[in-house]
Amino acid sequence: MAGQQDSGQDRTEDASPKRLADARKKGDVPRSKELNTVLMLLASLIGFAILGSNGVNAYKEMASNQWKIDRERLFSDQVILNGLHTPFVEALWISGPFLVLMFLAVFIGPLCMGGWVFAASSLKVDPSKMNPLTGLKRMVGIQGLAELLKALLKVILLGGISVLLFRANVDDFLSLGRLPLEQAINKCFGIIFSIILILVLSLSLVALIDVPYQKWQHAKKLRMTMQEVRDESKEQSGNPEVKAKVRQMQYAMANKSMLADVPDADVIIVNPTHFSIALKYSEDSVAPVVVAKGVDHMALKIREIGKEANVSIFSAPPLARALYRNSEVGETIPSELYLAVAQVLAYVLQVKQMSFPEQRRLVPPTDLPVPESMQDKKR
Incomplete structure (x- = not known):
């Protein structure tokens, strides 16, 4: 009976501010992988739109320069090493703004859900998390089933849309070989951009479902029983019996003085x-x-x-x-x-x-x- 009363079915009370704060200190906040993925893909699209043409031209010029090798450079070991270092630095400089944009997108996702949290306790090794039986319970539990359904939904949705997009653009892909190099690159860039945009919009539907679900699941996990609410109230306001005893002692000391x-x-x-x-x-x-x-x-x-x-x-x-x-x-x-x-x-x-x-x-x-x-x- 005690086990049933303390089960999740009896946790009918919403989490108190103290319980939420304690969970946050432990790094337990709602998170959505789907939202993070969508934001990173959107950041990549923005990066392509803003930096794509300049980046393509820069890479094209860099590749053209690398193929121009003099006879003296061809037989010089030092020149060859410099030839490897220079394009690497140039490539990093070209892709730097795009990488910064992706880096910012990584932090925006958690900020939208539960905020930035750094919990030192999460870095500790917990042997219970390494128990295969515990992992198996999570896999066959409600949370694991929800993750499985979500993964199937993504596969079906994105897979079906990808097939439709491939059929719609197969002729455009085949025609790239008949175009001049610069036109082919620009057209390929436009096709890839439109495909990624449609896939991101499709994945956004999954994120719109996953975000409220993760918040609901997190709130449900932190729900409290009536006994826990009463115990927490006693901890915050103090046990009435203890407070009465303290007042009695204070009164006795004041009277003595x-x-x-x-x-x-x-x-x-x-x-x-x-x-x-x-x-x-x-x-x-x-x-x-x-x-x-x-x-x-x-x-x-x-x-x-x-x-x-x-x-x-x-x-x-x-x-x-x-x-x-x-x-x-x-x-x-x-x-x-x-x-x-x-x-x-x-x-x-x-x-x-x-x-x-x-x-x-x-x-x-x-x-x-x-x-x-x-x-x-x-x-």
């Missing part, structure tokens, strides 16, 4: 049980800074640490809720709460400077100016 700053606070404003906000004020800061805050269990922990460090604890439920909802650890308190917090800090500072009997006569501030919009009356 936050609680370590509680002993340095000037006051802890409480709800009195649900909320605790530890504030610290220094002359360098514009306003009091929140060094720690928490709710429920964390609020009790902040109070415990504050009591052990002799930090003043002030009960002001509206102010505690407003500070908790509208401030963050490490940041200054909102400007709307400056006055209320200033009254609390002034009271706490006075308490620290007084003796115990004097503290009993000091009245704590009760009607703190907390804006209505910042009050939270749920707790």
Whole structure:
């Protein structure tokens, strides 16, 4: 059952961008041999049309010069060697533009299909590719059958057209022997050009079928199962369980660092049980800074640490809720709460400077100016 579920029949999902990118890195992109062949033949036709007459005349002149041999050159070894070198260089120079055109056509075909790809991994020796059984499976598989049908189609199509072209031009070929050399060459060139043009147009029909087929076959090969899609999504976005664990660890580390700053606070404003906000004020800061805050269990922990460090604890439920909802650890308190917090800090500072009997006569501030919009009356 597992094998069936992982079979190609269950690969109903299109390949993801990541899967396509991974395949491209391995050099696995759609390719069409027929398109490459058509483009190379078209390049040869263009080369014949542009460079053909000049090339023929150049070769004719070169051959004529080579047959003009003086007696001294005929019996000189050095001259004979130079005579071989010179025509070779001239022939290469004449055919150079045509070869460059063919070279460009070789690169245009892959660019039209899947782009240029250089994969170093494809250069590695893969023993599995040398297994004859694997090769036999490819031959008798769907891909091998498609290649066989395509080859038969090409043979039938091009073979039939070649026979028709031969019958249509047989008289022209036979008449070349009765024409002067220059006329025969020009006429032969025209016949060959027309034949190649018709064959290229015929082969283009095969390429028009092969290009979409190769793209479809490549997309089908890279299709994914639903499980593969889910696994890839987990890899990209991260496993939810792992992410939750990481967040939990980050939260624990942040709380540990936050609680370590509680002993340095000037006051802890409480709800009195649900909320605790530890504030610290220094002359360098514009306003009091929140060094720690928490709710429920964390609020009790902040109070415990504050009591052990002799930090003043002030009960002001509206102010505690407003500070908790509208401030963050490490940041200054909102400007709307400056006055209320200033009254609390002034009271706490006075308490620290007084003796115990004097503290009993000091009245704590009760009607703190907390804006209505910042009050939270749920707790």
